[in-house]
Amino acid sequence: MALTGLQIQKLLPKTNCKECGSNTCLAFAMKLASKKANLSECPYASEEAKQVLGAASEPPVKTVQFGKEKELKLGDETVLYRHDKTFVNHTLFAINIDDSENTDTINTTLESIKNYELERVGETLTIEMVSVTHKSGDSKKFTEVVKNAWDKTQRPIILQSTDVEALKKASEAIKGSASVIAYANKDNWKELKEIAVENGHILSVTAPNLNELASLTETIKNDGFNDLLINFQTGSLAEQFQTNTIARRMAIKNNYKPLGYASIKYIQSGDLLEETVIALTEISKYGGICVLPAFNPAQLVSLMTLRLNIFTDPQKPIQVDPKAYPVGEPDKKSPVFVTTNFSLTYFLVSGEIENSGISAWLVVPQCEGMSVLTAWAAGKFSGASIASAIKEMNFEDQVETREIVIPGYVSQISGELEENLPGWKVLVGPQEAADLESFIKVKFAS
Ligand code: SF4
Numbered sequence: 147m148a149l150t151g152l153q154i155q156k157l158l159p160k161t162n163c164k165e166c167g168s169n170t171c172l173a174f175a176m177k178l179a180s181k182k183a184n185l186s187e188c189p190y191a192s193e194e195a196k197q198v199l200g201a202a203s204e205p206p207v208k209t210v211q212f213g214k215e216k217e218l219k220l221g222d223e224t225v226l227y228r229h230d231k232t233f234v235n236h237t238l239f240a241i242n243i244d245d246s247e248n249t250d251t252i253n254t255t256l257e258s259i260k261n262y263e264l265e266r267v268g269e270t271l272t273i274e275m276v277s278v279t280h281k282s283g284d285s286k287k288f289t290e291v292v293k294n295a296w297d298k299t300q301r302p303i304i305l306q307s308t309d310v311e312a313l314k315k316a317s318e319a320i321k322g323s324a325s326v327i328a329y330a331n332k333d334n335w336k337e338l339k340e341i342a343v344e345n346g347h348i349l350s351v352t353a354p355n356l357n358e359l360a361s362l363t364e365t366i367k368n369d370g371f372n373d374l375l376i377n378f379q380t381g382s383l384a385e386q387f388q389t390n391t392i393a394r395r396m397a398i399k400n401n402y403k404p405l406g407y408a409s410i411k412y413i414q415s416g417d418l419l420e421e422t423v424i425a426l427t428e429i430s431k432y433g434g435i436c437v438l439p440a441f442n443p444a445q446l447v448s449l450m451t452l453r454l455n456i457f458t459d460p461q462k463p464i465q466v467d468p469k470a471y472p473v474g475e476p477d478k479k480s481p482v483f484v485t486t487n488f489s490l491t492y493f494l495v496s497g498e499i500e501n502s503g504i505s506a507w508l509v510v511p512q513c514e515g516m517s518v519l520t521a522w523a524a525g526k527f528s529g530a531s532i533a534s535a536i537k538e539m540n541f542e543d544q545v546e547t548r549e550i551v552i553p554g555y556v557s558q559i560s561g562e563l564e565e566n567l568p569g570w571k572v573l574v575g576p577q578e579a580a581d582l583e584s585f586i587k588v589k590f591a592s
Pocket of ligand 1: 158159160161162163164165166167168169170171174187188189190191
């Protein structure tokens with residue numbers, strides 16, 4: 147039974163020291179009650195409080211960690227919609243290989259997984275996991291492929307087999323990698339649980355429907371093991387969408403622990419478009435791990451991009467560090483541009499400068515991740531603040547250029563900038579980044 151804010155407050159130190167980020171213990175208690183804070187944020191919580199509040203303050207979706215250093219995380223979610231607070235851990239991608247494939251093909255796929263990187267607004271997106279499906283019928287082969295996948299990629303492995311002995315041997319071969327054993331069901335969970343405990347792995351649990359799945363996770367938890375992922379068996383895209391939503395609503399709104407686990411989806415339909423739509427649904431609706439049937443870079447671009455969009459914290463704009471960025475190979479006489487440190491703005495502007503073929507400096511003051519007009523309206527992108535940023539960066543010592551291009555939307559700051567930056571001439575650039583290339587061709591192309 148969930149505790150109320152007042153019940154929780156009675157267990158807190160009541161010193162109102164504010165170290166948890168809340169103004170009072172009561173405010174912190176209210177956040178705990180609504181799952182918007184974690185008890186560990188109060189450094190003075192007594193052992194008694196930890197014990198009593200332990201279960202109550204647990205996030206409704208259990209945290210589970212993967213990898214040798216436990217570097218990958220799922221769960222810990224507290225809201226149904228990201229704008230209510232934020233989503234904490236994004237969907238993880240795994241690429242499947244079959245152990246019956248020939249060794250060269252397997253090694254090529256493993257290399258591709260390991261080397262895959264996609265740059266998006268300053269972030270490097272990668273594939274986090276590898277899945278190995280036991281199709282050969284040979285447990286020795288399965289173990290070899292699992293071990294090879296771990297050795298070559300150092301990614302946690304999802305071991306897919308219906309052969310308990312094969313799962314045991316393969317699990318031992320990658321002991322300590324915090325990988326995933328699939329598929330635990332009502333008939334084999336006891337044996338698989340022992341294998342998971344002995345080797346430090348996570349269990350992927352499945353059942354034909356939500357009721358049976360909830361009953362099974364409860365049974366395994368009551369038996370002392372709680373590092374679980376849940377796999378829904380759904381027949382259609384609509385059912386997948388509905389089931390994912392029901393399970394997450396039950397966990398978050400009703401604090402229903404038997405469904406309070408991250409999920410895993412094994413995607414295998416044979417149709418690339420359909421598989422992509424299934425994966426997109428997982429990303430959009432609470433999917434934990436998406437196991438993709440093959441390495442397909444074209445598919446990954448859309449999945450990675452959607453994932454980045456869904457899991458970006460809407461309260462924290464993605465931003466780049468304030469500094470003077472070289473675009474191309476600028477020297478002391480290269481043109482100088484200025485824009486804000488909102489990542490999308492920065493990458494649009496630097497991309498357009500790059501497309502124009504010139505080398506230049508792009509000065510980016512601290513604007514708290516706001517776009518040009520928002521930052522200007524908030525007083526973060528004024529003539530005085532840009533001048534002061536340039537001085538703090540000692541940028542005037544780096545270049546001989548004394549012309550600076552400002553975005554067209556803030557042409558009104560040109561006079562103020564010239565006043566605060568004596569010796570500099572301000573040029574007003576275009577309003578839209580898309581027009582920068584033609585602007586540059588007219589102004590700077592030699
Ligand atoms: S850190 Fe603990 S004691 Fe201090 S205000 Fe927060 S809840 Fe109260």
